[in-house]
Amino acid sequence: MRAVLQRVTAASCTVDGDITGAIESGFLVLLGIEDADTVEDLEWLAQKIIGMRVFSDESGLMNKALADVGGDILLISQFTLFASTKKGNRPGFTKAARPDVAIPLYEKMIDKLSALLGKKVETGIFGADMKIALLNDGPVTIIIDTKNKE
Template sequence: MIAVIQRVTSSSVVIDGLVNGQIKDGFVILLGVCLADTNEDVDWLSKKILGLRVFGDEEGKMNKDLADIGGNILLISQFTLHASTKKGNRPSFIEAARPDQAIPLYEKMIELLSEGLGKRIETGVFGAHMKVSIENDGPVTIIIDSQNRK
């Protein structure tokens, strides 16, 4: 499971011309589920995300996590994070999980992040064509792969 986490001052996702989710101050998380992912990956990654200390403290050092700043999350599913570009110019998505596997893991991530943050998180719609606006703060972008923990 790959998560691209961006610290943002604001973000929104639009589907068919309508705002589906929007946040101020927090994380936009682009989440790609692969064939090898399980509930264990969701558990590990959700804790890692919630514990990330990338928000400035009183001295401007990255010492605060989402809970410390009352931050928000916008979670977007993105199978293209598992694109393989080793051969040719057309990416292969063979390692990306199919919807029957990916949707339950995506929904579990929504549940765990909401519980851990203590409030509802915003989301896109799995499989939809989405327009995501991101105002990256810093810029700060962290990439975490649950299959590469060591």
Template sequence: MRTVIQRVTKASVTVNGEKISAIDSGFLILVGIENADAQDDIDWLTNKIANLRIFNDEDGIMNKSLVDVNGDVIVVSQFTLHASTKKGNRPSYIKAARPDVAIPLFEAFVATLESKLGKKVGTGEFGADMKVELLNDGPVTIMIDTKDKE
């Protein structure tokens, strides 16, 4: 499971002209799911995300977590995070999980993150043509891949 976590002052997702998710301060998280991903990846990753200390404290030092600042979250599924560009100029997405595997894992990721945060998490719409807007705060952008957890 691969994520791109962006600290934002605001973010939203629009599908077919309708805004389906919007937040103020928090994280916009792009999630790419592989066939080999499982619940233990979700547990490790959601714990890491909830406790990632990338918000400023009173001294302007990145020392506070999403939990500490009561930040909001939007999670967007993005299979293109698993693009392989090794050969040629057209990316291959062979590592990305098909919808029958990815959708249940995405839903489990969102539910687990909601449980850890104690609040609702906004989402995009799986497989839809989404327009994602964000105001990156900092900018602060962190990539985390569960394949690197050990």
């Protein structure tokens, strides 16, 4: 699994003109799932996302986690995070999990993040043509890959 966390002051997802999810302060999380991913990867990644201390404390240092600042999460599935760009200029997506593998893991990630955060996680729609709007805060952008745990 690969996640791109963007600290935001606002973010939303729109599909066919309807807002499917919106947050104020928190994380916009772009989530890529590959065939080799497991529930163990999901558990580890969810803990990392919730525990990431990139919000400012009283001294202006990045010492606070999402729960410390009452932040929210907008979770967006994004298979293009597993694009292969080694050959030519057209990316390949053979490492990205097919929907029969990805959808259950995506749904479990929604549930896990909601449980850890103690509130609803906002989402896009898996596989839809989504329009994402965000106001990046900092900017702070962190990439986390479960294949690089050590």
